Amino acid sequence: MTASGAQPAVLGRGAEIDRIRQLLAAAGDGSGSVLWIDGEAGIGKTALLDQVLAEAASRGCAVRSTAADAAAKAFPLRVLLDCLGLGAAGPDEVLAEVRRLCGEAPLVLAIDDLHLADETSLLVWRRLASRTGRLPLLLAATAHPARRDLAAGLAASRIALPPLGGEVTAQLAARLAGTAEIGPRLRAQLAGARGNPGYVRRLVLSQPLEVAAGIAEVVSAEPPREVAEAVAAGLRTLTSDARDVLRLAALLGSPFPATDLHAVSERPMIELARHVEEAMTAGLLEETGPRLTFRHGLVRQALRETTPGALRAALHHRAARALHACGTPVERIGEQLLASAHLAESEFDDWALDWLAEDGRSLARRGPECAEQLLATAIPQLRRDDPRRAELRATRVLALVQLNRAEQVRDLAERALADSSDQPRAAELTWHLTWSLAALGLAEEATAVAEEALDQPGFDRSWLARMNAMLGRVLLTEDQFEAADGAVERAVTEAGAARDDYARGLALHVRGSGLARRCDLSEAVICFEEAAAALGDAPEHTDLRLQVLGDRMMLLFALGRSDEADAALHELLEIAERSATESRLAAIRLSAAYHCFTVGRWDDATAELEAAAELTAHMTEPERSRLHGLSAMIAGQREEHEAFRHHLAELGPAERGFPLVAEVLRAEIDGETDRAVQLLSGFLERGDRFATRYVFLPQLVRLAMEIGDAATATAANDACAEDASVGAVPNILAASQHCRGLLDRDPPALRAAIELYRKTNQSPKCARALEDLALLHAERAEPAAARKAYAEAAELFQALGATWDLRRVDARMRAHGLQRTRRRAQRATTGWASLTKTERRVALLVGEGLGNPDIAAELCSSRRTVEVHVSHVLSKLGVRSRVDIAVEATRHRRDEVHSGS
Incomplete structure (x- = not known):
């Protein structure tokens, strides 16, 4: 079936409707006001304005309303004349008509899209606004988010509509579909709408639905092209330049640095800033720390899907080269190359192959999934005698290790070893092979491979150190503590002789792990600290360093050194957010969440x-x-x-x-x-x-x-x-x-x-x-x-x-006759009172001018955690920017000082 187009009743706006009823009651008592309904496009401003009119009519108010359109600007006073049902008349006659209507009953005068009204209507509107306090008159209006200036200087009651919650979004979708419930695939799609009723409507009404047992479900997990086209069509209110910039932004992922958009768009920064500001004002882009992101994933998806595939492939490839030229981190370049390869289904050009040979190892550490897919496509394209082939195979093994795909590492390492005549590369492949066997639970085979390799003559001292450390790790899993200690000592000695910081850090980490397994936690912490110092901040050491820091943090907490554990967690997250692979970052975030749960920082x-x-x-x-x-x-x-x-x-x-x-x-x-x-x-x-x-x-x-x-x-x-x-x-x-x-x-x-x-x-x-x-x-x-x-x-x-x-x-x-004398009132869902303790503290720190990294340091938290808190604060306060948060925070700090709280 296809969902019906019936307009559902307003959902999830209970607090806003209560506020409207208060304003209507005051107007009925002779004290009018101005109501300004604000929010991004599609958020439900018109629906709420319709609710104002319905509530007013039910209370016996006189109701006059209209919607302005672009044609109205050419005719002075056109909008107010249409609203009041007057023919030709001047401003004084309009004012007289309003006074007359107010003398008969409380009056609600409502204009949708006030920003499209002619200048004369706007002037008269402001004159009416100045008189509402003396008349039973409620002036209600909506406008484009870019025209909040129309409310400037007015004593207006502003209702800023936040996104709908997840359950309310599901209820709205069910009503649009004409069913009681919706299925999990449709619910998953709704996440891209981010609580925006307009996008929910497009998702539900622009694709076929199947209904079974009163549950509406989409046919495909991914929205069809019709949805993308419907969403893209809703962007026509933007200028063409802003739409072009958004289309390029949609290729960059979300979130993305503004510098990437500058490099890819090749537009002057001042011009680019103007188009980005337009998109932000329209509620399409928003700040996430120092980066930009699409507020609604559905919009980004629509822009991508309505760009022809061949053009997208060319744009992605051009983006990769542009980002490389300006020194962008390798993972973002790799993402663009991979997107181009998927779309074009053609061979890599020499530039891409050279880039993989030169920067592939960095990509394998920073974006192993991307590296693996690129290398799996690129390697078969190379002749066996191409000098880049052996390097790319070794790099692919490294990427698979980073992804913990032990079975694939074993297979590829064995095949590459059979072809390899370069001893350092063979040593590296053997080391990875040993790791894969241990990860697969084949400790005896791993031990045999490591010991056989160590018996080979001419082994480089760095690889001797690393192989002994790996052997120690394998032996430790079998509780062979003495043998593991011996391997570790050899590793430390060889690492010192070779001046190999990675090998020393690995050996000390294995030593610390052995101490922890034998419950000597204090000594284990010291070992981990020495390991972290040996590894330093070299990019190629990042993954092991994060493992060491994570183990140290957990032991500090187990020892009751909670302040040190908090500081260690902050350091861990700071490094991970800057340098970790996504799989490692995911594991660290889970550890951080567990720690915050344990110490009672549940908001974090x-x-x-x-x-x-x-x-x-x-x-x-x-x-x-x-x-x-x-x-x-x-x-x-x-x-x-x-x-x-x-x-x-x-x-x-x-x-x-x-x-x-x-x-x-x-x-x-x-x-x-x-x-x-x-x-x-x-x-x-x-x-x-x-x-x-x-x-x-x-x-x-x-x-x-x-x-x-x-x-x-x-x-x-x-x-x-x-x-x-x-x-x-x-x-x-x-x-x-x-x-x-x-x-x-x-x-x-x-x-x-x-x-x-x-x-x-x-x-x-x-x-x-x-x-x-x-x-x-x-x-x-x-x-x-x-x-x-x-x-x-x-x-x-x-x-x-x-x-x-x-x-x-x-x-x-x-049950024992005891009862608390005070109970906490139910928490508000919007406004300052709805903020949690942590969110309130974040808002106050924003008000002090601190950026997200500084707030993260202040709270011993992560930058991304602070970003999530800031996003929640923006939503609950119904504002769009950090400046708005700062204004609210300053006001409430002042109120708290005055109240003595």
């Missing part, structure tokens, strides 16, 4: 998860499951029901870690405590090693005791005590004390756990321990102590936004 955790979600194509299946598991944990505890259901549906097998604990949370919320205990008991059956299972054991003790399963509770307590005895570090000691306090009903043990949680900055766990302590005091008829712990737990849960935890603790304490 959510922002990191949003940023990580952009990289799902570069994640392994376990990483994607971890992403959805952790996202589900936060959404469930914050009672964000739609997001909770979505992430649960996306989970992989719930066998361990956050996917499993997300399922436990679902069971708890559903009141299935037996199932929750059964799921968590898997940690005991698998015998997870130190630094993993202890995280979840207090929860298992608590739930097992709730259902009277003393045996499981005792086993969980014993397991945590065993972990604490092996690795006596604050995090594990805190968990062990928590378990014992629950099992033995021992307040001192719980207080000891709470103190350790506080010292290690783990507010979510501290809140749960305080809840457990409050309940224990209540059971022991110690109300004063119970109230104190209860209040502290509730304060922490409130700071986290953990409303489900708050309801749970309230219910548990209410």
Whole structure:
């Protein structure tokens, strides 16, 4: 079927409609005003203006309305005359007519697209606006975003329409389709509309839909060309030059640096800035830190698809050469070459092959997926005697290593080794082959290959060092600690003799990993610091350096050195955002999100998860499951029901870690405590090693005791005590004390756990321990102590936004006759009051003139996390720029100072 074109009712605008009703009520009492409805094209300004008229009519108001058009500019006073239904008349007669109508009933005078009105109408409109306070008159208008100047100087009530939320967007699509629900493919397409009702409408109405059991679904996962054409047609309000610039921008990815657009467009910067500003004003482009991005993915897609393929291929190839000429990073050049190759389906020219031979290794480290695809296409085009062929094959092996494709590395490395007569290149290929065998779980074969290579004469000392370090890593996976230590010592010696910083860094990392596996965390941290110092900031060392820094950060946190761990995480993210491959960055973002979740920075955790979600194509299946598991944990505890259901549906097998604990949370919320205990008991059956299972054991003790399963509770307590005895570090000691306090009903043990949680900055766990302590005091008829712990737990849960935890603790304490005296009011959904604590702090720092990198440093966060927070602030405040945020922040800082808060 094809969806009907019936206009749906206004959805998701409850706060705005409430504000309109207030203005109408005031007009009815004789105090008029001006209403300015603002927002990007397609956001629903006209629909809301229609709602104003409907509400006014239902209240008995007189209603006069019109929509201005371009032809109106040629006729003085045309728009207001049409609105009031007058023939030929002058300004004074218009004013008299308005006064007459106001004398009969409250009057609503509404003009859609006021920016198209003639100058005389605009002048009279302003005169009317100055008199609204003395008349029962509501003037309502919409205009193009570029003409906000029309409201300047007016005491107007401005309603800035933000994008619709995900669930409301889905409801709108269902109404347009004439069904109750929509399917997952259509829901995925709607993400490109970014909550813009106009783009939602084009998506639904411009393609065929299938309906089954009341659910509308698109035929194809990708929108058809008809959708692209419909969206592109909606850009005709832009100047032709702005559309041309946007078409080039659509080739550059999103986000993209303005310098790239300058290089590719070959336009003067001043001229380019004018066209970019036009696109930003129209809500098509927006700033993301120092870069630009399409506000709606659907627009970028439409511009790309409506450009003929042959022309796009030529433009991509020209872009690659232009970007190379101005020194653009290799990954952006590679993306342009790859796009051109996919479209043209022709052989690479000599320039492209020479570029791959010269810069391919850098591309393999920075953009391995792109490098692999380019090399897989380029290598078959070369003759066997072409000197570039051997180099490109070795580079492709490197790219596959970066992508963790061990099976392909093994196959290609073995074939390349059979053809190679160059010993340094053979040594490199053997090293990668050893890695692939170890990654495939073939430790014995990996050891044999490494040892055979080390027995070969004439091995370069750098490769001796690297091979010994790799051998040490393989032996370590088999718990052959002494043999691994010997290989590492040889690696350190050879690396020193060869002055090979990479080999030394690798060897020290392996040594530190061995110490960590033997629970000597303090010495392991020192090793990792020495490894990072050896690696330095050489670009070719980036991947290993990030591994070292990530391991160091986790050990610092495990040792209770939380401030150092925060600083280490900031350093890790700063380097990763600048230099990491997308797969490595995805893994680091997940680690960052987990750390932020653990220390109670849930807004930052959510922002990191949003940023990580952009990289799902570069994640392994376990990483994607971890992403959805952790996202589900936060959404469930914050009672964000739609997001909770979505992430649960996306989970992989719930066998361990956050996917499993997300399922436990679902069971708890559903009141299935037996199932929750059964799921968590898997940690005991698998015998997870130190630094993993202890995280979840207090929860298992608590739930097992709730259902009277003393045996499981005792086993969980014993397991945590065993972990604490092996690795006596604050995090594990805190968990062990928590378990014992629950099992033995021992307040001192719980207080000891709470103190350790506080010292290690783990507010979510501290809140749960305080809840457990409050309940224990209540059971022991110690109300004063119970109230104190209860209040502290509730304060922490409130700071986290953990409303489900708050309801749970309230219910548990209410059973003992205890109740909180104050409850937090429901959070607003728009405006300053809707900002989270973190978002408010980010907004205030923007108001102080700080850029995203400086804000990230201030918050020990990542640049991308700050970008996500800024995006949320823009949306919630209904503004478009950092300047607007700064204005709001300054006003609220001033209000707080005046109020003494």
